[in-house]
Amino acid sequence: MYPRPIPQTAVGLRRAYMVLVIAILVLWLAPLFAILLTSARSTSDIAAGNLWGWPTQFGLIDNYVGVFTQTPMARFFANSLLITVPAVVFVLALSTLAGFVLSKYPFRGSMLVFAIFIGGNFLPAQIMMIPVRDLMVRLGLYDTTWALIVFHTAFQTGFATLFMRNFIAALPKELFEAARAEGASPTQILIHVVLPLVRPALAALAILLFTFIWNDYFWAVVLTLSDTVKPVTAGLANLRGQYVSAWNVISAATVIVAVPPVAMFFLMQRHFIAGLTMGAVKG
């Protein structure tokens, strides 16, 4: 272990250490506390400039109810789910198939395909913005949730294929050799050998993809226009323009945008960390 573990017996040192860590943590999360506190303030306090003193009245429920009833936030939230969930499912399917082939049936140029999948992932979004927007207009998908579903599916397939390929490549070779010796077809190997074993990888990948797609802002503003299709990120940016000084409403809306990925993270933390650090620590 490095740094050297603080021994169980050094009670004083342990206490001092915890105090230090918590002090730094409080500073680290101070911006979030500020937003959470503000989201609980009443409009009259905000108007009176009472932002940090004791609130004269609490607006917690009013603010959150207000965000859902007076703004299209509920619609944005539903749109985000309608975009994110199908996109994640499609990416999982495509990348499992592609990753399986790239790891078990290498062909001429398969390393090049693999490199393009990885490299494409790091491209600046702007380099594909104009043609992608044009493509969606021509397909009649512009300003529909399908524009975002199709784009995110395509883009995330690059990263996800890298992920699935590495996971499948690390599975015990004997299983595949045995299956082939028994004359199993690629489809049978996929169904009976690969799918039962890749579940943990799919779980880790699903939560990462959910976070990436839910948090996307650039493509949301490039490919959608109407409130009826916009996801929460673009919606929040809009609300900022409309409720310029109503910081309590904006704060509540921000919290609503942040909650699903944070909740996912806390529910499936181990998978999330495993997914994110995959590849970083080996070698």
Add this chain to the structure above:
Amino acid sequence: MSNVWRRHRGWITPAIFILPAIVLFGVVIVASSLQSVWISLHEWDGFGPMQWIGLGNYEELFADPQFYTSLKNNVIWLVIFMLAPPLGLGIALLVNQQIKGMRIVKSLFFVPLVLASVAVGVVFTWVYTPQFGLLALLFSAFGASAPALLSDENLVTFAVVFAALWPQIAFCMVLYLAGLNSLSEDLIGAGRVDGARGWNMLRHVVLPQLTQVSFIAIAITAIGALRSFDMISVMTQGGPFGSSSVLAYQMYEQSIFSYRFGYGAAIATILFLIMLVFIVWYLNRIMRAEDRSA
């Protein structure tokens, strides 16, 4: 028929499996990126016919003072973002203890990482709000008044980068924590026997084992810095007067607001070329590691 199928199914099925991914990624991502380079050689408003102007857009771009402001800001992002790996390592070292309650502490340190960058942008706009924000509160505790960071041409980029650094540090910390947990106990033990402690231990025993992690942290941080768009769009929209714009934002502005798609494509192409340096560097190392393990 069934004979042909049986002889070829060894490769036909895999080909069918991988085709959807290749076609979708090829059309939407790869072809679109190449097409942008082609568009950058044209004058185009996005509706009418494209008109060939050769390198005209690039000539105009290299004479545009806004281009140099954006480029300079990209460099500022890149340089300041390089603080994320060492700070992430710092926090990772701080919290890498097995004490009751540390698990939840670590998770709380991760939180900025999963927030949408739009949310981070709004949070920091609120922190920076003159008179009312958290920063103003901090300054007033010392009897001073906080500068209006987001409307000051000289400070605005630093204010936005600082906000963007927050989730980036969390990302590097996650990588380093994983790295610290896979250190070789033998080497650490040997270092301790040789009397290595603290900084010496870190410098000569720990960091050499973390080169792969550091490489990934630095490469992804650099690419992230150059890709910055969301925070600028949410916090400043490139303002005041374009002083906080970067190439990614300038491209968006020229295309979506001014309908100058050819010019926008030229800016995107330049940004792409700059990022290509980092992408190739990254790919090169990843693929070589791949060859070694294969």
